[in-house]
Amino acid sequence: MLDIQQLRKDLNTVVEGLARRGFAFDKELFMKEETRRKELQTRKEDLQAQKNRLAKEYGALMAKGQATEAQALRLQSTEIGEQLADCEAEYIAVDGVLSGFLRTIPNIPRAEVPQGKDAEENVKVREWGTPKTFDFVVKDHVDIGTGLGGLDFDTAAKLSGARFSVLKGNMARLHRAIAQFMLNTHTMEHGYTEVYVPYMVSDVSADGVSSLAKFKEDLFKIEGRDLYLIPTSEYPVTNFVRDEILKHEDLPLKFACHSPCFRSEAGSYGKDTRGMIRQHQFDKVEIVQIVHPEKSAEAHEELVGHAETILKKLELPYRTMLLCTGDMGFSSAKTYDLEVWLPAQNAYREISSCSNFEAFQARRMMARFKNAQGKTELLHTLNGSGLAVGRTLVAILENYQNADGSVTVPTALVPYMGGVSKLEAVK
RNA sequence: GGAGGUGUGGCCGAGCGGUUUAAGGCACUGGUCUUGAAAACCAGCGAUGGCGUGAGUCAUCCGUGAGUUCGAAUCUCACCGCCUCCGCCA
Numbered sequence: 001m002l003d004i005q006q007l008r009k010d011l012n013t014v015v016e017g018l019a020r021r022g023f024a025f026d027k028e029l030f031m032k033e034e035t036r037r038k039e040l041q042t043r044k045e046d047l048q049a050q051k052n053r054l055a056k057e058y059g060a061l062m063a064k065g066q067a068t069e070a071q072a073l074r075l076q077s078t079e080i081g082e083q084l085a086d087c088e089a090e091y092i093a094v095d096g097v098l099s100g101f102l103r104t105i106p107n108i109p110r111a112e113v114p115q116g117k118d119a120e121e122n123v124k125v126r127e128w129g130t131p132k133t134f135d136f137v138v139k140d141h142v143d144i145g146t147g148l149g150g151l152d153f154d155t156a157a158k159l160s161g162a163r164f165s166v167l168k169g170n171m172a173r174l175h176r177a178i179a180q181f182m183l184n185t186h187t188m189e190h191g192y193t194e195v196y197v198p199y200m201v202s203d204v205s206a207d208g209v210s211s212l213a214k215f216k217e218d219l220f221k222i223e224g225r226d227l228y229l230i231p232t233s234e235y236p237v238t239n240f241v242r243d244e245i246l247k248h249e250d251l252p253l254k255f256a257c258h259s260p261c262f263r264s265e266a267g268s269y270g271k272d273t274r275g276m277i278r279q280h281q282f283d284k285v286e287i288v289q290i291v292h293p294e295k296s297a298e299a300h301e302e303l304v305g306h307a308e309t310i311l312k313k314l315e316l317p318y319r320t321m322l323l324c325t326g327d328m329g330f331s332s333a334k335t336y337d338l339e340v341w342l343p344a345q346n347a348y349r350e351i352s353s354c355s356n357f358e359a360f361q362a363r364r365m366m367a368r369f370k371n372a373q374g375k376t377e378l379l380h381t382l383n384g385s386g387l388a389v390g391r392t393l394v395a396i397l398e399n400y401q402n403a404d405g406s407v408t409v410p411t412a413l414v415p416y417m418g419g420v421s422k423l424e425a426v427k
Numbered sequence: 428g429g430a431g432g433u434g435u436g437g438c439c440g441a442g443c444g445g446u447u448u449a450a451g452g453c454a455c456u457g458g459u460c461u462u463g464a465a466a467a468c469c470a471g472c473g474a475u476g477g478c479g480u481g482a483g484u485c486a487u488c489c490g491u492g493a494g495u496u497c498g499a500a501u502c503u504c505a506c507c508g509c510c511u512c513c514g515c516c517a
Binding site: 004038041042044045046048049051052054055056057058059060062063070071073074075076077078081244245246247366368370374376 | 445446472473474475476478485486487497498
């Protein structure tokens, strides 16, 4: 959510900022509703003040036994009460429209975010590793995984339909090893606190991190309950600080969380239908930081570095992309995507997305802290995938495949595999 | 699922129809004292929004929402959370 004060004082800057990401802000609607809202609020408060005064005077008169005089005040109060009821009803209606409108406006991109309309215009900021050359025809992760008997999409389809997978044997173990390895790296080397969280959140929590009104369709909802399956553990974890006022000396908060993620993938029909790239359910290790507003830009770079460390340790070639204004998510002010090399696709594919939301989420969820001067201020929130577990598995299968169909386990993961250094056919 | 209890500021906790402008304490901030610190003492100290250059001022907020009343933290109803006991169960 944007700052209403800024909208009032500096509307044009906001409108221009939003235009950069292709969002047309309805200036007229906003000004009309906002003017009306302010009028109604002033009137409402004035009536309330009158009513408060009359009630007090009434009490004083009754205490003195002047019942007749008191009676007159009571009539007056009733009359004001009626006016107040009308005014209040209108205020609630206007305020509802306005705050509903405000909550569907995306964040303003930071100045250094390149202008662009879609992923085509993202900017590469760095590249790490060199894609390996193979002296045989490379297979994609589906052929490799099913060939070894470790990936089973047919059984998954029987159980649950499309976009699910079943893992077996050392393939399942490797999947678990990847998550363990990531979690250990972030907690033991990067200073994050491990958390375990609910995989369902309330509508209020969901609306704290993004716009529930806008993105309801992307989530799975629990029937008959106001609960949603989380599309990422950003949802529960960032909400730790909702409606809180933290102490500045407790900042930054850094959390790492391994969880499954559930996405309806509405609107991506026909996209990445093969394999594990795009699933209704996948695991992810998320890293979240809650920081002082002056530190968020710095924290963002650090957090991207933490995600990159995982790819480096796994020796997977990747590149770091700065998303252009048109490709950023709703709540983000700046986003870096990490793209890992997939030999079978002969392309880099997204494996992590690291965003700085600045005060956007904090304002939605009233996440604040007391600064050194004792004033309450909004926090800044950031998060990133560190990394998507399923896609990491895909990248390992493809990059570490051997001519005989086996897959070498990356050195960093061997200890997590109980010493197993190669995936062979599952019996 | 059944029975009972409970929800008040950053935290603890009093208040159960009208100077509540939410007591008191802890924590925090400033000051006095001290070589320094602690202790003690003095003072300050909630959130959100409106108006005002400003000192200020007004409104709202005691789990949430409705209601009763001239007036609600306080009374009524519904919902939600938490706690205790019983039942069931991984």
